[in-house]
Amino acid sequence: MHQGYDLIGDIHGCGETLIELLEQMGYSKRGGVYQHPKRKVVFLGDIVDRGPHIRLACHVVRDMVDGGHADIVMGNHEYNVVTYCTEAPPGMRQPFLRPHTKRNSFIVEQTLEQFANYPHEFNEFLDWFVDLPLFLDYEHFRVVHACWDQGMIDEYLMRYGDNKLHRNMLAESVNTRSFIYKFLDRMLRGTSLKLPDGRAMTAKDGMVRQFFRTKFWEDEPERYSDVVFQPDPLPDDIEHALLSREEREQLLFYGPQEKPLFIGHYWMQGLPAPIVPNIACLDYSAVKYGRLAAYRMDTERSLQPGKFTWVRVEKSER
Template identity: 50%
Template sequence: MSELDPGRGYDLIGDVHGCAHTLDRLLEQMGYRLQGGVWRHPRRQALFLGDLVDRGPRIREALHRVHDMVTAGEALCIMGNHEFNLLGWATPAAPGSGRQYVREHTPRHARLIQETLDQFEQHPGDWRDFLAWFQDLPLFLDAGRFRMVHACWDGELIEALREQFPDGRIDEAFLQASAEHGSFAYQACNRLLRGTDMRLPKGLTLTSSDGYTRAFFRTKFWEEDREPETYGDIVFQPDALPDEVASERLSAEQKSSLLSYGADQPLLFVGHYWRRGTPAPIRPNLACLDYSAVMYGKLVAYRLDQETRLQRDKFVWVDVKRPEEDQ
């Protein structure tokens, strides 16, 4: 895997989810050109936030594009929760664990990755190669003045993880250990790749826009200008909480459990959260670049140069076309 080239500008790109033709359009819009089968830019390097796979119509093609860029030194890519899910699905569990695979082959888990499995069914060699590549993807990237993680930057967990894996690339034993609920490996992978959440009150469940019923909702992992008081103050997901839940007050214990990525921390880029609307910073040092591309939203990039605070005019995007227009 190539490394950051400090002599170049960086184009950070959100969740592709198999929208290969849309990725081509975005790269071309940013001045990349196909040379020798690889998208290249003379002065810039692409940085992908993970979730290249699942849901979309051209998953293999998207993976080949990004992998070829990484191999040629034109890009870097970190792991998303969907690459992690595929690894877990394909990796045998640790002996004595009582399970067959790291990620059990349940109907729910199969549904999440079915598009990827189907598209690789006739390409077993590619499947093996990409699984090996996924295992080599780091869980985070820390460039000093900016950081990348798929869902959530938890400084304490990342520092502990660095003691074992300085560059954030976990091994198969750590992946196997992540299957044990409550283990350090489970906590690290779940927090960095899926973010923070909180249980809905009074045993409630909600069915989200992607069709899954959940007892938890995703929460903010950064501090606001004022202390949060209600569930509605901390929700961070496309599906709103019902009014009666949003207005319910947080307990002191719940408030103390919230994570806080401070406003004085380096620039942080995440994907994962299915945002909508016009791309813009969440805060001067925090941007989410996942704008629901695979749901006919936008595939978004941020063109980072030497700035230390995010600029609204540095976001670029393409609108994802409907199937009849060719994704």
């Protein structure tokens, strides 16, 4: 039986780095599948997009999952590529569930390009992506791509009976007023607040945004600076302003007594470490020449800085 779990953050097509990380943790290829005699991997989603070896990453991951050597949750990039490639039903005013805007097309460009000569294989991966769990609740820890919201999870389980998105729910999932949309937005993209007074800010990537990403582990925050969680700083005058009561009520709080939670998604930088004693983000921006990070989990209640491991991504992965 498995004696522990190795959680791995966003891969984004860094397939060679993934193999290096697996080997560093004592996994080896047997019968074509990476495995460990005593441990199992949990992938935090976002296998696809951006990087140079997306097909390789997809094959390594799916083979491990199929062989019982890994579990995985869906990332927002798997969801995006599926809806980008799925035709809209008659009656919708757009040809595909996810509009083929310049920005959306740019995001999936490398994935489509690298699978261009393997259309059958690509369709099989799309079917597999749809079927991935959206969240996993283990005995000693929890896993979701961006944010654990127990209230929404309970409602999802009550409505749909399991932790998956089914193909017949895809069309409804792009309707921004539906519960499925709000649920996926929370699980796969996390929590955010609107900037006050209808303000907008221009992020480092050039995008203009009216929302900023927020922490969901801050107890009784008072100011915007207490909850902002993104690489781009807030405008000076907003940063130190007080949150309104309505804003504070919108925020979510994952308390310190909850099971350890692992997330990806947030493009962290620097040395991997817990955010708080029971939450770790393992997305350390591998595809931006950061680190592909993992955490070697056993049964601890409090995450240990010494149990993170990683591979630095060199320019050669390109």
